[in-house]
Amino acid sequence: MFDYSMAEIGNIVVMQAFSGLSLFSVLLLMALGLAVIFGQMGVINMAHGEFMAIGAYTTVFLSKVAETYGIVNYYFLFAIVIAFIIAFIIGYLVEFALIRHLYKRPLDTLLATWGLSLVMQQIFRSTFGAKEVSAVLPEWLMGSFQPTPDIDIPINGVFVLGLALVVTVGVYLFMFRSRWGLRVRATVQNRVMAGAVGINTKKVDRVTFALGCGIAGVAGAAFTTIASTGPTTGSLYIVDSFMVVVFGGAASIMGTIASAFGIAQAQSILQFFMTSSMGKVATLMVIVGILMMRPEGLFASKVRK
């Protein structure tokens, strides 16, 4: 660490911070979906990572199709939408078949969705093979731009960051500025009263869950631009995303953004100065430590049950 000049350390910090921003974008997209499902419905979806993988595999598949027709430069935006739609539909079905029977037993939901995640992983493995696959990226996503000769910022990272911010704004508008969001929040606050004023609470549950899964699908599409996808990709991010949601305060979008940012940056910067595993250990330990002092997370005031 002392072999570097000050300018070099500055450059390293900028680049590590930027790689942290890519991690931040993926974590934020994952955590937004979880925050919708967990924060609003109190359901633990351990298969959330697999919904992300659905989005990623959809994108990979579409990129192969686009390649055969020679339209690689245009497919990606459609892929994001289709990834969302497919993950949304599967989420809708899962809620119908599984989750709605278990609302009164949150711990059992956790186990059932874990089982679901195992099944989904195996489906990915049987369908797409055990090897990691990656999407063919359009040219405009490749390369990097260099503000100074020593700083190298990849364009796909910038794109993912932009996508994460757009989706965040979208979720905010949906939750707090739309009729649907109003119904979701009303159902969370008082299910019986919401039902009494004519809100179809079961439908609200189903759409909320499906929406969370759909956002995970978008996370998956974004993920393909920065890494390759394997059957267990989703499970690598699940604990981190849960930590983001719990750390941020389950029902708070601001909290989710802040904690995704903090966790991603801490991991990314610590991983440079310590080994990769120790950086992760240190970050997680700090989070667990803070959660023990302040179980309600950063941006919420109520005590958790």
Next chain:
Amino acid sequence: MSDTLNKMLGGRQGAIGLAILAVFIMIVLPLGLDPFRIGLIGKYLTYAFVAVSLVLLWGNGGILSLGQGIFFGLGGYGMAMFLKLEASDPVSTAIQSTPGIPDFMDWNQLTSLPWFWEPFKSLPLTILAILVIPAFFAYLIGFAMFKRRVGGVYFAIITQAIALILSILIVGQQGYTGGVNGITDLKTMLGWDIRTDSAKYVLYYVNAGLLIACILLSRYVLSSKFGMLLLAMRDKEERVRFSGYDVSNFKIFIFCLAAMISAIGGAMFTLQVGFMSPTFIGIVPSIEMVIFAAVGGRMSLIGAVYGTLLVNFGKTMFSETYPELWLFLMGGLFIAVVMFFPNGIAGVYEKYAKKVPFLRKLSEESPTPKTAQVAAVTAVEIKEAGVKA
């Protein structure tokens, strides 16, 4: 005294269930299987300690820990460190650049034994550490969380994160822990070779005996007033708190007890299998152990043992022949148990036993029908069919 004994056995019905279990694992299985299979059963039975601890914690206490692998691992590593030090005497490690320290330390350029390895030179201290360190660790976690009334899914997620932290830490600190390979090449315990067939049988019986002892202890705890409070807390925590009980202390106690039982399982695992590695600590093994308890019946101590054996038999059988099918089956098992059989084998037994005249008589004679514990009978039949197949 006889009252204590009665509580431990759980009445006539409980005693019969326990006797059947004891006969099954101590006589039927050893007679019917070759030493290799016995080694496997011995390994499964060490997981059963964790399943039993989860029956206490989750079935009766309503506290789902997704980090029981932590305590299993701490117990296992404690024993492994002792055995490794014994295997690394200066004579047999003479070719190393620093003789007398474990081989993986030498490979990682360590020149002296780290301080926290020192106590593991002595067997009594090791046994003490196996029992005390996991319980103390559980106390710290439990104190921090239960005192602030964190429970339910938050507790599950945080224990899962701790399991992840510990497994990454062990993998990352190769020089101190043996890294991803774990601690291997364990040979003797106080000069007694643990790798021979006869040693395997001895260890198997010690393991089975300890398991039965842990079940008796758990029964005693559950049948006491504390056990009643535990159930009450699971169902209506606020009400117990308003009745003047300090709920968090009870939770901390049961969490520590569960940790200790899991750690005993871990130590026996190391002795029987001959190594310990971080793959038994992380998220996946921790949650798999929950499914063992769930399959057996989350309320049934004896059911947990059968559940563990059944799931592991299935795993061994299927992953040998159809590895792809196994994950579907395992995943399906999680979903099916939760959706259709929330009380596992024990629950199914309870439902159907009443239709068989002989079994009905058995369960009616007990004043408090804890039918779960007689799940033994059906499970034995299932098991034997499975073994023959």
